[in-house]
Amino acid sequence: xxxxxxxxxxxxxxxxxxxxxxxxxxxxxxxxxxxxxxxxxxxxxxxxxxxxxxxxxxxxxxxxxxxxxxxxxxxxxxxxxxxxxxxxxxxxxxxxxxxxxxxxxxxxxxxxxxxxxxxxxxxxxxxxxxxxxxxxxxxxxxxxx
Numbered sequence: 001x002x003x004x005x006x007x008x009x010x011x012x013x014x015x016x017x018x019x020x021x022x023x024x025x026x027x028x029x030x031x032x033x034x035x036x037x038x039x040x041x042x043x044x045x046x047x048x049x050x051x052x053x054x055x056x057x058x059x060x061x062x063x064x065x066x067x068x069x070x071x072x073x074x075x076x077x078x079x080x081x082x083x084x085x086x087x088x089x090x091x092x093x094x095x096x097x098x099x100x101x102x103x104x105x106x107x108x109x110x111x112x113x114x115x116x117x118x119x120x121x122x123x124x125x126x127x128x129x130x131x132x133x134x135x136x137x138x139x140x141x142x143x144x145x
Contacts, residue, residue, distance in 0.1 A: 006034045015041035068141060071134075 006014070010024040015038045020028065028034050094101065 005031065006037075011037050012041050014038040015045060064142065068138065 006024050006027060010020055011034065013020050014024070014028055014034075019025075028038065
């Protein structure tokens with residue numbers, strides 16, 4: 001026989017009844033050694049299929065969760081650092097020009113309230129989206145498959 005014997009990969013494919021490369025498929029029927037090794041792999045696969053699932057002597061979930069990074073506060077404190085000076089400037093502007101501004105905007109108070117409500121809703125929605133994105137990233141870290 002001039003053809004070399006099958007590799008372990010090809011023997012495992014034959015044992016699993018998977019399609020073999022053409023040269024390997026032509027070699028296997030005429031080689032008792034390769035047939036015996038494929039039969040041994042079949043027995044090994046059958047024995048492995050009947051093994052009980054592994055049991056860990058430790059809490060796998062706790063070990064994985066301990067590896068995850070600690071969550072940061074959901075509220076961005078940089079926003080607070082920017083908002084405080086801006087509110088100070090707005091407060092100073094209102095203190096200086098409040099009377100004039102009050103006369104000009106007397107009829108627009110409902111519109112300003114609604115505008116502030118819309119801005120607050122956008123801020124809350126942005127925070128919710130950020131929390132959801134962070135949650136999805138952390139869940140992706142836990143995907144083991």
